[in-house]
Amino acid sequence: MTVVPAQQSGGGGGSSGLYDVLELVLDRGLVIDAFIRVSLVGIEILKIDVRVVVASVDTYLRFAEACNRLDLESGSNKSPGLPEIVGEVTESGARGKSKGALSGAAETISDAFKQSREEGREKETESRPRARKSTASRRKEEQE
Amino acid sequence: MSTYVYGITDSSHTGLPEGMEGVGDPPAAVRVIKEGDLAAVVSDAPEGLKPKRKHLLAHQNVLAEAGAAGAVLPMRFGSVAPDDDTVTGVLAERSDHYKERLRALEGKVEYNVKATHDEEAVLHRVMSENPELRALAEANRQSGGGSYDDKLRLGEMVVGAVKAQEGEDAAELRRILEPAAADVSVGPESTGWLTNVSFLVDRKTAEDFLAAVEEARRSHPHVELRVNGPLPPYSFVEPDPSQHAESGVGQETALE
Structure with a gap:
């Protein structure tokens, strides 16, 4: 998960979250009719579009594709029994193929399903809920 | 010379650091003009000011400094008055309103x-929570990705679930x-x-x-x-x- 540190006031902050702040500078704040506003024509920082219609064919196809990839990553030719699929997804996520956020979520799924599937793989039984931050390092130790 | 306005404060506001720089290239000097109980943080308005990153940051910096010393009503970027008198005129005219706002935002x-x-991660999540979705995805996968219509149907369901x-x-x-x-x-x-x-x-x-x-x-x-x-x-x-x-x-x- 991306953690953007909160900006300190006074110093002007770093570039992290700059765009998020500039959105406020440009779009909120007091407007007084008696004052003129500088033209914002040609501004490239502001990319706030109204939420476009998400329900397009392209979007559907992209998500269908994403789902297929998701399943393929679990690399299964086995029986499509439900817990198995989830277990495999979990495993592939936990293996660290993808970003931290993904393995974090995969562990969440793992946690959720653990109660109904106690005989899971060793890796998963080792990982405990609510201790996600240190899981990666712990896993490394366990493998040694 | 027109006047660029950063924000409105109480006139008892403890002020800004010496040499505070505002918008413009070179940056204009920030000053405070007072009217009764209120004050405006302003600078001369540069000619042809554009919403460039450095100016936006300067606007934000001035307000951050002003805000550190007391309540401030931040103006939206790019507010320019014809002259200082117009600014004090506005402060006088809507004095009660701005004072109420400053009180409400004090210390906040x-x-x-x-x-x-x-x-x-969210796809994992919606799939794990939705058996119907999982079954559909699995059926598509087994048939080599599914037909165009199958994909659309799956995609539509997934988009719905994600939304x-x-x-x-x-x-x-x-x-x-x-x-x-x-x-x-x-x-x-x-x-x-x-x-x-x-x-x-x-x-x-x-x-x-x-x-x-x-x-x-x-x-x-x-x-x-x-x-x-x-x-x-x-x-x-x-x-x-x-x-x-x-x-x-x-x-x-x-x-x-």
């Missing part, structure tokens, strides 16, 4: 929270964070984020708010939270925050 800062989904999850997460985030804030202002919707909400937070309890943010991060690992603050209260300069809400997503219920 804005934290803006934007949330996005980690796409893969439902967005709404659910936006509501949950707000439920977690709102108790630690004095007021809430819902920002514009965009494809860039699933929620964009500003919270007005008492400086003294800012730690409680940040603790709530951490709680939200822990409980929603598939959501990426971007938190910016403390900031001048850009989103709370007008009394009724509901006018900032542009959609039905946020039911505006100020805590007070």
Whole structure:
């Protein structure tokens, strides 16, 4: 998960979250009719579009594709029994193929399903809920 | 020479650091003009000012400094008065209104929270929670990806599930964070984020708010939270925050 540190006031902050702040500078704040506003024509920082219609064919196809990839990553030719699929997804996520956020979520799924599937793989039984931050390092130790 | 206005403060405001620089190239010197109980933080307005990053940052910096010393009503970027007298005229004319706003915002800062989904993580999540979706995805996969119509059907269902999850997460985030804030202002919707909400937070309890943010991060690992603050209260300069809400997503219920 991306953690953007909160900006300190006074110093002007770093570039992290700059765009998020500039959105406020440009779009909120007091407007007084008696004052003129500088033209914002040609501004490239502001990319706030109204939420476009998400329900397009392209979007559907992209998500269908994403789902297929998701399943393929679990690399299964086995029986499509439900817990198995989830277990495999979990495993592939936990293996660290993808970003931290993904393995974090995969562990969440793992946690959720653990109660109904106690005989899971060793890796998963080792990982405990609510201790996600240190899981990666712990896993490394366990493998040694 | 026209006058660039950064914000409005109380005239008893302790002022800005020496040599504070504002917008412009080279940067204009920031000064304070007073009218009765109120003051405006201003500088000369540069010719042909454009909304470039450095000017936007200068505007934000001046307000951050002013806000550190006392309540300030931040102007939107690019507010230019024909001259200083016009500024003092406006202060005099709407004195009661601005004083009320300054009192309401005394000791408070804005934290803006934007949330996005980690796409893969959220797909994992909706798939794990939705047997029908899983079955459909599995059927498609077994038939080598499925027909065009199969893909559309799956995609439509997934998009629906993800959107439902967005709404659910936006509501949950707000439920977690709102108790630690004095007021809430819902920002514009965009494809860039699933929620964009500003919270007005008492400086003294800012730690409680940040603790709530951490709680939200822990409980929603598939959501990426971007938190910016403390900031001048850009989103709370007008009394009724509901006018900032542009959609039905946020039911505006100020805590007070």
